[in-house]
Amino acid sequence: MTHEDIILSINNLAISFKSFSGRVRALRGVTIDVVRGKTIAIVGESGSGKSVTVKTIMRILSKNEKIESGSIVFNNKRDNEIVPIDLLKLSNKHMQREIKGKKIAMIFQDPMTSLDPTMKIGKQILEAIFAHKKIKLKAAVEQVHQLLETVGIKNIKAVMNAYPYQLSGGMRQRIVIAIAISCEPDLLICDEPTTALDVTIQSKILDLIKKIQKARNLSVIFITHDLGVVSRIADQVYVMYAGKIVEYGTCNDIFYDPRHPYTWGLLESTPDMAYLQERLASIPGTPKRMIGDVKGDQFAERNRYALNIDFRMEPPFFKVNDHHFAATWLLHPKAPQIRIPESLRKRIDLMKEENRNG
Ligand SMILES: Nc1ncnc2c1ncn2[C@@H]1O[C@H](COP(=O)(O)OP(=O)(O)OP(=O)(O)O)[C@@H](O)[C@H]1O
16 A cells, blocks of 8 residues: 555554653554554553554653654645655644644543533634634634534534533533544544443444544544444454554454454453353453563463463564454464364354344
8 A cells, every 4th residue: 555545654663651660661563554534443451552552643742751663654635745744753833733633633532631611612613613724703603513513413502602511421522523523634533432421322423433434534543442332433453452463454354353362352352242142251361561671472371372482472463364464373384273262253153144134
Protein backbone atom coordinates (compact mmCIF):
# COMPACT_ATOMS: atom_id res chain seq x y z
CA MET A 1 0.00 0.00 0.00
CA THR A 2 1.14 3.55 -0.72
CA HIS A 3 0.87 6.54 1.58
CA GLU A 4 -2.23 7.49 -0.43
CA ASP A 5 -3.96 4.52 1.19
CA ILE A 6 -2.43 4.75 4.66
CA ILE A 7 -3.52 7.77 6.65
CA LEU A 8 -1.40 7.06 9.73
CA SER A 9 1.67 4.89 10.23
CA ILE A 10 2.95 4.17 13.71
CA ASN A 11 6.44 2.73 13.31
CA ASN A 12 8.28 0.84 16.01
CA LEU A 13 7.04 3.16 18.76
CA ALA A 14 8.64 2.64 22.17
CA ILE A 15 7.51 4.67 25.18
CA SER A 16 8.59 4.51 28.80
CA PHE A 17 7.57 6.20 32.03
CA LYS A 18 9.87 7.11 34.91
CA SER A 19 8.47 5.68 38.14
CA PHE A 20 9.70 5.04 41.70
CA SER A 21 10.07 1.33 40.94
CA GLY A 22 12.03 1.95 37.73
CA ARG A 23 11.41 2.55 34.05
CA VAL A 24 7.94 1.32 33.03
CA ARG A 25 8.17 0.14 29.44
CA ALA A 26 4.62 0.94 28.34
CA LEU A 27 5.13 0.48 24.58
CA ARG A 28 7.80 -1.81 23.21
CA GLY A 29 7.96 -1.34 19.43
CA VAL A 30 4.40 -0.83 18.26
CA THR A 31 3.76 -0.74 14.52
CA ILE A 32 0.28 -0.01 13.22
CA ASP A 33 -1.04 1.15 9.84
CA VAL A 34 -4.41 2.89 9.63
CA VAL A 35 -5.97 2.56 6.18
CA ARG A 36 -7.74 5.66 4.84
CA GLY A 37 -11.51 5.41 5.22
CA LYS A 38 -11.38 2.28 7.39
CA THR A 39 -11.78 1.48 11.07
CA ILE A 40 -9.05 -0.25 13.00
CA ALA A 41 -9.59 -1.55 16.51
CA ILE A 42 -6.84 -1.92 19.08
CA VAL A 43 -7.92 -4.48 21.63
CA GLY A 44 -6.31 -5.79 24.81
CA GLU A 45 -6.74 -6.01 28.57
CA SER A 46 -6.31 -3.06 30.88
CA GLY A 47 -2.68 -1.91 31.00
CA SER A 48 -1.70 -3.32 27.60
CA GLY A 49 -0.81 0.13 26.24
CA LYS A 50 -3.85 1.09 24.16
CA SER A 51 -4.38 4.51 25.72
CA VAL A 52 -0.69 5.40 25.72
CA THR A 53 -0.60 4.61 21.99
CA VAL A 54 -3.49 6.88 21.04
CA LYS A 55 -2.56 9.63 23.48
CA THR A 56 0.91 9.72 21.94
CA ILE A 57 -0.68 10.23 18.50
CA MET A 58 -2.46 13.27 19.97
CA ARG A 59 0.75 14.26 21.77
CA ILE A 60 -0.96 14.12 25.14
CA LEU A 61 2.17 13.17 27.04
CA SER A 62 2.69 12.88 30.78
CA LYS A 63 5.60 14.71 32.42
CA ASN A 64 7.35 11.43 33.28
CA GLU A 65 6.90 10.03 29.76
CA LYS A 66 9.76 9.45 27.32
CA ILE A 67 9.59 8.59 23.63
CA GLU A 68 12.42 6.06 23.31
CA SER A 69 12.13 5.48 19.57
CA GLY A 70 9.80 5.39 16.61
CA SER A 71 7.72 7.68 14.48
CA ILE A 72 4.06 8.46 13.90
CA VAL A 73 3.61 9.57 10.30
CA PHE A 74 0.37 11.28 9.42
CA ASN A 75 -0.17 11.44 5.66
CA ASN A 76 -1.88 14.79 5.55
CA LYS A 77 -4.07 15.54 2.53
CA ARG A 78 -3.77 19.17 1.49
CA ASP A 79 -5.17 20.47 -1.81
CA ASN A 80 -5.18 16.96 -3.25
CA GLU A 81 -1.57 16.47 -2.32
CA ILE A 82 -0.32 14.14 0.40
CA VAL A 83 2.20 15.65 2.80
CA PRO A 84 3.64 13.15 5.30
CA ILE A 85 4.24 14.66 8.76
CA ASP A 86 5.96 12.93 11.69
CA LEU A 87 3.68 13.97 14.55
CA LEU A 88 6.43 13.30 17.08
CA LYS A 89 8.61 15.97 15.44
CA LEU A 90 5.95 18.69 15.22
CA SER A 91 6.12 21.69 17.51
CA ASN A 92 3.31 21.94 20.07
CA LYS A 93 2.12 25.09 18.33
CA HIS A 94 1.94 23.43 14.91
CA MET A 95 0.22 20.37 16.39
CA GLN A 96 -2.35 22.58 18.09
CA ARG A 97 -2.94 24.83 15.10
CA GLU A 98 -2.96 22.35 12.23
CA ILE A 99 -3.66 18.86 13.49
CA LYS A 100 -5.46 18.55 16.84
CA GLY A 101 -9.21 18.76 16.51
CA LYS A 102 -8.82 19.74 12.88
CA LYS A 103 -7.26 16.76 11.11
CA ILE A 104 -7.33 14.33 14.03
CA ALA A 105 -10.04 14.40 16.71
CA MET A 106 -10.40 12.22 19.77
CA ILE A 107 -13.27 11.12 21.97
CA PHE A 108 -12.78 9.63 25.41
CA GLN A 109 -14.59 7.12 27.62
CA ASP A 110 -15.91 9.84 29.90
CA PRO A 111 -17.59 12.63 27.91
CA MET A 112 -17.23 14.98 30.90
CA THR A 113 -13.46 15.09 30.31
CA SER A 114 -14.13 16.96 27.07
CA LEU A 115 -17.19 19.01 28.06
CA ASP A 116 -17.16 22.18 30.14
CA PRO A 117 -19.68 21.64 32.96
CA THR A 118 -20.34 25.36 33.29
CA MET A 119 -21.19 26.10 29.66
CA LYS A 120 -24.37 25.41 27.71
CA ILE A 121 -24.08 22.74 25.02
CA GLY A 122 -24.90 25.07 22.11
CA LYS A 123 -22.15 27.49 23.11
CA GLN A 124 -19.61 24.66 23.48
CA ILE A 125 -20.24 23.42 19.96
CA LEU A 126 -20.11 26.98 18.62
CA GLU A 127 -16.74 27.52 20.32
CA ALA A 128 -15.40 24.33 18.72
CA ILE A 129 -16.49 25.58 15.30
CA PHE A 130 -15.04 29.07 15.83
CA ALA A 131 -11.74 27.64 17.05
CA HIS A 132 -11.00 26.46 13.51
CA LYS A 133 -13.24 28.41 11.16
CA LYS A 134 -13.90 32.08 10.50
CA ILE A 135 -17.62 32.17 9.76
CA LYS A 136 -20.58 34.35 10.69
CA LEU A 137 -22.57 33.53 13.83
CA LYS A 138 -25.72 32.68 11.86
CA ALA A 139 -23.87 30.18 9.66
CA ALA A 140 -22.21 28.65 12.74
CA VAL A 141 -25.56 28.24 14.54
CA GLU A 142 -26.90 26.57 11.41
CA GLN A 143 -23.93 24.19 11.59
CA VAL A 144 -24.62 23.39 15.23
CA HIS A 145 -28.16 22.37 14.22
CA GLN A 146 -26.84 20.16 11.43
CA LEU A 147 -24.27 18.54 13.69
CA LEU A 148 -26.83 17.78 16.39
CA GLU A 149 -29.08 16.28 13.74
CA THR A 150 -26.21 14.15 12.45
CA VAL A 151 -25.62 12.70 15.91
CA GLY A 152 -29.30 11.82 16.22
CA ILE A 153 -30.51 14.54 18.61
CA LYS A 154 -34.17 15.43 18.15
CA ASN A 155 -35.03 18.20 20.65
CA ILE A 156 -32.23 20.38 19.34
CA LYS A 157 -33.23 23.71 20.92
CA ALA A 158 -33.61 22.21 24.40
CA VAL A 159 -30.28 20.39 24.14
CA MET A 160 -28.47 23.53 22.97
CA ASN A 161 -29.75 25.33 26.07
CA ALA A 162 -28.87 22.53 28.46
CA TYR A 163 -25.78 22.13 30.63
CA PRO A 164 -23.90 18.81 30.35
CA TYR A 165 -25.10 17.60 33.77
CA GLN A 166 -28.70 17.85 32.56
CA LEU A 167 -28.11 15.22 29.86
CA SER A 168 -27.74 11.44 30.08
CA GLY A 169 -24.38 9.73 29.49
CA GLY A 170 -25.43 8.63 26.01
CA MET A 171 -26.57 12.14 25.06
CA ARG A 172 -23.32 13.61 26.36
CA GLN A 173 -21.33 11.18 24.25
CA ARG A 174 -23.39 12.24 21.19
CA ILE A 175 -22.46 15.87 21.93
CA VAL A 176 -18.79 14.96 22.21
CA ILE A 177 -19.02 13.19 18.84
CA ALA A 178 -20.70 16.29 17.36
CA ILE A 179 -17.82 18.46 18.63
CA ALA A 180 -15.24 15.97 17.36
CA ILE A 181 -16.63 15.99 13.82
CA SER A 182 -17.41 19.73 13.80
CA CYS A 183 -14.11 20.52 12.09
CA GLU A 184 -14.34 17.64 9.64
CA PRO A 185 -11.31 15.67 10.78
CA ASP A 186 -9.81 12.95 8.57
CA LEU A 187 -9.04 10.68 11.51
CA LEU A 188 -11.19 10.05 14.58
CA ILE A 189 -9.72 8.34 17.62
CA CYS A 190 -12.20 6.72 20.00
CA ASP A 191 -10.83 5.66 23.39
CA GLU A 192 -13.39 3.22 24.87
CA PRO A 193 -16.25 5.65 24.05
CA THR A 194 -19.00 3.21 24.98
CA THR A 195 -17.51 1.43 28.01
CA ALA A 196 -19.30 3.59 30.58
CA LEU A 197 -22.68 3.26 28.87
CA ASP A 198 -25.30 0.57 29.34
CA VAL A 199 -25.60 -2.06 26.62
CA THR A 200 -28.51 -0.59 24.62
CA ILE A 201 -27.02 2.90 24.54
CA GLN A 202 -23.60 1.40 23.77
CA SER A 203 -25.08 -0.25 20.72
CA LYS A 204 -26.68 2.99 19.51
CA ILE A 205 -23.44 4.96 19.90
CA LEU A 206 -21.53 2.26 17.99
CA ASP A 207 -24.10 2.46 15.17
CA LEU A 208 -23.75 6.23 15.17
CA ILE A 209 -19.95 6.14 14.91
CA LYS A 210 -20.23 3.59 12.11
CA LYS A 211 -22.77 5.70 10.24
CA ILE A 212 -20.65 8.85 10.51
CA GLN A 213 -17.51 6.93 9.51
CA LYS A 214 -19.19 5.69 6.31
CA ALA A 215 -20.92 8.97 5.43
CA ARG A 216 -17.73 11.03 5.82
CA ASN A 217 -15.22 8.40 4.72
CA LEU A 218 -13.48 8.91 8.07
CA SER A 219 -10.59 6.81 9.24
CA VAL A 220 -11.19 5.58 12.78
CA ILE A 221 -8.98 4.15 15.50
CA PHE A 222 -11.17 2.50 18.08
CA ILE A 223 -9.70 1.23 21.31
CA THR A 224 -11.51 -1.22 23.53
CA HIS A 225 -10.99 -4.23 25.79
CA ASP A 226 -14.13 -5.84 24.37
CA LEU A 227 -13.93 -8.07 21.29
CA GLY A 228 -17.74 -8.00 21.08
CA VAL A 229 -17.48 -4.28 20.27
CA VAL A 230 -14.64 -4.93 17.81
CA SER A 231 -16.71 -7.37 15.77
CA ARG A 232 -19.35 -4.69 15.24
CA ILE A 233 -17.12 -1.86 14.22
CA ALA A 234 -13.71 -2.81 12.87
CA ASP A 235 -12.27 -3.63 9.46
CA GLN A 236 -8.83 -4.39 10.89
CA VAL A 237 -7.92 -5.57 14.37
CA TYR A 238 -4.67 -5.16 16.33
CA VAL A 239 -4.42 -7.29 19.47
CA MET A 240 -2.15 -5.74 22.09
CA TYR A 241 -0.46 -7.28 25.12
CA ALA A 242 2.17 -5.83 27.46
CA GLY A 243 3.06 -2.91 25.20
CA LYS A 244 3.29 -4.95 21.99
CA ILE A 245 1.03 -5.90 19.13
CA VAL A 246 0.82 -9.70 19.31
CA GLU A 247 -1.58 -10.39 16.42
CA TYR A 248 -3.19 -8.37 13.65
CA GLY A 249 -5.42 -9.02 10.70
CA THR A 250 -8.83 -8.35 9.25
CA CYS A 251 -11.88 -8.85 11.44
CA ASN A 252 -12.45 -12.23 9.74
CA ASP A 253 -8.82 -13.29 10.39
CA ILE A 254 -9.05 -12.50 14.09
CA PHE A 255 -12.53 -13.90 14.73
CA TYR A 256 -12.48 -16.98 12.48
CA ASP A 257 -8.81 -17.89 12.36
CA PRO A 258 -7.10 -16.53 15.51
CA ARG A 259 -3.55 -17.80 15.97
CA HIS A 260 -2.17 -16.24 19.16
CA PRO A 261 -3.05 -17.95 22.48
CA TYR A 262 -3.72 -14.48 23.94
CA THR A 263 -6.31 -13.82 21.22
CA TRP A 264 -7.79 -17.26 21.99
CA GLY A 265 -8.10 -16.23 25.63
CA LEU A 266 -9.72 -12.88 24.77
CA LEU A 267 -12.19 -14.61 22.45
CA GLU A 268 -13.02 -17.26 25.04
CA SER A 269 -13.78 -14.57 27.59
CA THR A 270 -15.96 -12.43 25.30
CA PRO A 271 -19.56 -12.49 26.55
CA ASP A 272 -21.09 -12.01 23.08
CA MET A 273 -19.54 -15.25 21.94
CA ALA A 274 -20.31 -17.19 25.09
CA TYR A 275 -23.81 -18.31 24.32
CA LEU A 276 -22.57 -21.88 24.10
CA GLN A 277 -20.97 -21.84 27.51
CA GLU A 278 -22.53 -21.38 30.86
CA ARG A 279 -19.43 -19.96 32.43
CA LEU A 280 -17.07 -17.53 30.78
CA ALA A 281 -13.50 -18.69 30.55
CA SER A 282 -11.08 -15.97 31.54
CA ILE A 283 -7.36 -15.76 30.94
CA PRO A 284 -5.61 -16.90 34.12
CA GLY A 285 -3.44 -14.34 35.93
CA THR A 286 -3.11 -10.64 35.27
CA PRO A 287 -0.85 -8.63 32.98
CA LYS A 288 2.33 -7.52 34.71
CA ARG A 289 3.92 -4.11 34.54
CA MET A 290 7.02 -4.09 32.40
CA ILE A 291 9.79 -2.62 34.55
CA GLY A 292 13.44 -2.49 33.47
CA ASP A 293 14.74 -5.05 30.99
CA VAL A 294 12.32 -7.77 29.99
CA LYS A 295 13.14 -11.18 28.58
CA GLY A 296 11.15 -13.66 26.52
CA ASP A 297 7.48 -13.56 25.60
CA GLN A 298 5.67 -11.51 28.27
CA PHE A 299 2.55 -13.65 27.88
CA ALA A 300 4.43 -16.91 28.61
CA GLU A 301 3.58 -17.04 32.32
CA ARG A 302 -0.14 -16.91 31.58
CA ASN A 303 0.00 -19.08 28.48
CA ARG A 304 -0.95 -22.72 28.93
CA TYR A 305 0.60 -23.46 25.51
CA ALA A 306 3.95 -21.76 26.28
CA LEU A 307 7.06 -23.47 24.89
CA ASN A 308 10.50 -23.40 26.54
CA ILE A 309 11.70 -20.83 24.04
CA ASP A 310 8.93 -18.43 25.13
CA PHE A 311 10.72 -17.89 28.44
CA ARG A 312 13.98 -17.03 26.68
CA MET A 313 13.19 -15.22 23.43
CA GLU A 314 10.50 -12.93 22.23
CA PRO A 315 8.74 -14.35 19.16
CA PRO A 316 8.90 -12.42 15.86
CA PHE A 317 5.80 -12.01 13.70
CA PHE A 318 4.95 -15.07 11.62
CA LYS A 319 2.85 -14.62 8.51
CA VAL A 320 -0.49 -16.42 8.35
CA ASN A 321 -1.55 -14.75 5.10
CA ASP A 322 -0.82 -11.43 3.36
CA HIS A 323 -2.82 -9.47 5.91
CA HIS A 324 -2.68 -11.66 8.99
CA PHE A 325 0.36 -11.93 11.30
CA ALA A 326 0.88 -13.28 14.82
CA ALA A 327 3.86 -13.12 17.17
CA THR A 328 3.82 -16.58 18.69
CA TRP A 329 6.43 -19.35 18.58
CA LEU A 330 3.55 -21.77 17.95
CA LEU A 331 3.66 -20.63 14.32
CA HIS A 332 7.32 -21.57 13.91
CA PRO A 333 7.59 -24.43 11.36
CA LYS A 334 9.37 -26.59 13.97
CA ALA A 335 6.90 -25.91 16.81
CA PRO A 336 4.70 -28.76 18.04
CA GLN A 337 1.28 -28.77 16.39
CA ILE A 338 -1.05 -27.13 18.87
CA ARG A 339 -4.60 -26.60 17.80
CA ILE A 340 -7.04 -23.94 18.86
CA PRO A 341 -8.95 -24.99 22.04
CA GLU A 342 -11.88 -27.26 21.16
CA SER A 343 -14.51 -25.10 22.88
CA LEU A 344 -13.38 -22.06 20.88
CA ARG A 345 -13.30 -24.07 17.66
CA LYS A 346 -16.94 -25.06 18.21
CA ARG A 347 -17.98 -21.45 18.81
CA ILE A 348 -16.18 -20.27 15.70
CA ASP A 349 -17.87 -22.98 13.63
CA LEU A 350 -21.21 -21.89 15.00
CA MET A 351 -20.50 -18.22 14.23
CA LYS A 352 -19.53 -19.14 10.66
CA GLU A 353 -22.73 -21.15 10.32
CA GLU A 354 -24.80 -18.23 11.66
CA ASN A 355 -23.11 -15.84 9.25
CA ARG A 356 -23.84 -18.15 6.31
CA ASN A 357 -27.50 -18.27 7.31
CA GLY A 358 -27.53 -14.45 7.54
N1 LIG B 1 1.82 8.44 33.70
C1 LIG B 1 2.20 7.18 33.84
N2 LIG B 1 3.21 6.85 34.71
C2 LIG B 1 3.63 5.57 34.85
N3 LIG B 1 3.11 4.52 34.16
C3 LIG B 1 2.12 4.79 33.28
C4 LIG B 1 1.60 6.12 33.09
N4 LIG B 1 0.60 6.05 32.16
C5 LIG B 1 0.50 4.75 31.78
N5 LIG B 1 1.41 3.99 32.45
C6 LIG B 1 1.62 2.53 32.31
O1 LIG B 1 1.66 2.22 30.94
C7 LIG B 1 1.07 0.96 30.70
C8 LIG B 1 0.01 1.07 29.62
O2 LIG B 1 -1.09 1.83 30.08
P1 LIG B 1 -2.38 2.19 29.21
O3 LIG B 1 -3.18 3.16 30.00
O4 LIG B 1 -1.97 2.59 27.84
O5 LIG B 1 -3.15 0.80 29.11
P2 LIG B 1 -4.56 0.51 28.46
O6 LIG B 1 -4.39 -0.69 27.61
O7 LIG B 1 -5.09 1.73 27.78
O8 LIG B 1 -5.44 0.18 29.72
P3 LIG B 1 -6.80 0.83 30.24
O9 LIG B 1 -7.86 0.20 29.41
O10 LIG B 1 -6.86 0.47 31.67
O11 LIG B 1 -6.66 2.32 30.00
C9 LIG B 1 0.52 0.47 32.04
O12 LIG B 1 1.46 -0.41 32.62
C10 LIG B 1 0.42 1.74 32.85
O13 LIG B 1 0.56 1.47 34.23
